[in-house]
Amino acid sequence: MREFTLTDMERLGAFDEAERTFQMTEEAFRTFYELTARPVRVYLGRMTNDDRLADDLLQETYYRFLRSNVPFENDDHRRRYLYRIATNLVHDHRRKPHVEIPSAVLPEPAPRFTEPTLAERAARRIDLQRAMARLKPRERSMLWLAYALGWSHEEIAASIGVKTGSLKPLLHRARQRLAGLLKTGGRS
């Protein structure tokens, strides 16, 4: 039989504590995490343009989610709440002074309906990331939730904290800005 060390005992204590303060069990969390971690990490990465920061915010997002006392109606509600926490964390971080990371230089293929080559797709992805980096944080959130995740206007409005009626013009403006930036390869 394996001996219990002090660390093991502490871990057991910590898990007991967690089970009491967290809103779900470890088993339920594992299932939820497997479904959401990657999309949320990608979202955070695209919102921050900083992988290390995105990793930190991912941990913080799940911590705040586990400590929340919100009674969730269903899995969609739970998922939207998770994105809301992530969005708020990114916006909170943006309010602090930070250093802008320069993006890489690349050529500019315009969007079209024909199938692009692998190289074109890679270049477009970099253009998109560069263009997204030039948008305001709220514009990035709106566009990503609408066009990468396919959320409805109501869901986006609830997630970023604006009225549904205000979302259409905001989304339109953000989309036009992004389209304009993409035409110049992500440069202003």
Place this chain on the structure above:
Amino acid sequence: MSGIDCTYEPAVVTAVLSGQFPRGCDEALVAHARECEVCREVSAIATLMHDDHDRARYEVQVPASGQVWWRAAVRARLDSTQASMRPMTWLHGITAAVAVGVMLAVMGAAWPMLMPVVERVWAMVAGYFPSADVANAVANGLRLSAMLGLIGAAILVVAPLALYFALSDD
């Protein structure tokens, strides 16, 4: 269509996100997207974002759920420990304030009692000095020494307390 949105927009987004745009979805929708400025823009942006999202999902590294859970558990424990320690920190502050107050009160009470002793000592030694000026200087020195003694005693009590609070974790 209102200029800023189009009724076909959700259908275009759904088709793009399901990977069926432009091939595999309704021809009429593709034709509409070619003509409608909003849907053309939406389809272009959604295609780019969907592609980026799909690829990034496989490229991105996320920690195991157990690791995230464990870190969150440790953090929750630390947070709850800090929350439970907060009243103790308050109590420490109050204790320190009371100690300083008591010290000042003792000094204030001891000073008038000390003065007669100083005066008596001065009266005893005054006769040994040849002039009044020298005697006054010695008396003033005695008063000053008494005051310095009291301040020194106060520091001896307050200094360990101050060190304790300065070096404590909070």
